Amino acid sequence: MKVALFIPCYVDQFYPKAAIATLELLEKFGLEVSYPKNQTCCGQPMANSGFEHLTKGCNNLFVQNFLGYDYIVCPSGSCVMHIKDHLHTEENEAAAQDIRTKVYELTEFLVDVLKIEKLEASFPHKVGLHQSCHGQRGLKLSQMTELMAEPFSKPGHLLSMVNGLELVELDRKDECCGFGGTFCVTEEAVSVKMGKDRVLDHERNGAEYITAGDLSCLMHMEGILKRRGSKVKIIHIAEILNHHLS
Incomplete structure (x- = not known):
């Protein structure tokens, strides 16, 4: 192909x-x-x-x-x-x-x-998965929690195959991070407050890393984390799925 x-x-x-x-x-x-x-x-x-x-x-x-x-x-x-x-x-x-x-x-x-069922990847860390709005609600990459339907998560399925990775349970699994493209420029106060709430959920539940399929969301949260002096880091899901211990 x-x-x-x-x-x-x-x-x-x-x-x-x-x-x-x-x-x-x-x-x-x-x-x-x-x-x-x-x-x-x-x-x-x-x-x-x-x-x-x-x-x-x-x-x-x-x-x-x-x-x-x-x-x-x-x-x-x-x-x-x-x-x-x-x-x-x-x-x-x-x-x-x-x-x-x-x-x-x-x-x-x-x-x-590709229907991947096995990954040769290792990432021995506690990871919080951020479900970006476009991915979840537009592309249907994971189930929306407000629906009475069978839960699923394509990113979560792949992360479950990574050796040593512990996926932390969040209080609000599919809450928006507040980035929203130009929304974070035109409505910066609302955007920042939403971002703070999102990173606090990950911090409160012990995440060492926040991952997602959208670096726009991660970039927004990374700025908030750095300004807070947080030890939590961001990483794109591709970097985790491709990661192996040397």
Whole structure:
């Protein structure tokens, strides 16, 4: 299968280790992964701010970069959801619609496509799992606790295979961290209060690390943790799934 790696701009600029871990993890499962070098922003920040009409260039470039692949894998639920729901182009709408069916968030791809049941990973730490809103409520990566339905978590399923990892039980499993893209800029006071509540839940339950599939959420919480002088660290789930003791 032809697999393309889609790396969001903020991951590329601020957290390249998560991108490298995603690539190495996919290659461990025997996949030949390509990285289209001309990729840039997917257009989500503009669309979420009410300027979707300005995303034409982003949409056209995305189609040019990722046309012809069997799967497109990305370590960011919010960017994946944007492409799944909003990618379109007047120049080649058929290609855009096809790409929308082939883009996957990393844990979704590992569980639903590769159907991974064993990992050669070790991470002997107490870890709190943050269920990002786009991933949980948009991509259905885990069950929402307000529903009277069978619980599941694709990220949690993968973390359960990691040797030595203890997944801590949180008081509020699917509470928003308050990032919300441009929300954290326009409503910074509310955003910060939500972020403080979120990290306190992890700290209160003994987490050494907070992990998630969205580095935007982790970046927001990392800023709060550092300002609090907390010892809790953030780490993308790809880095845990790819981690092994030397």
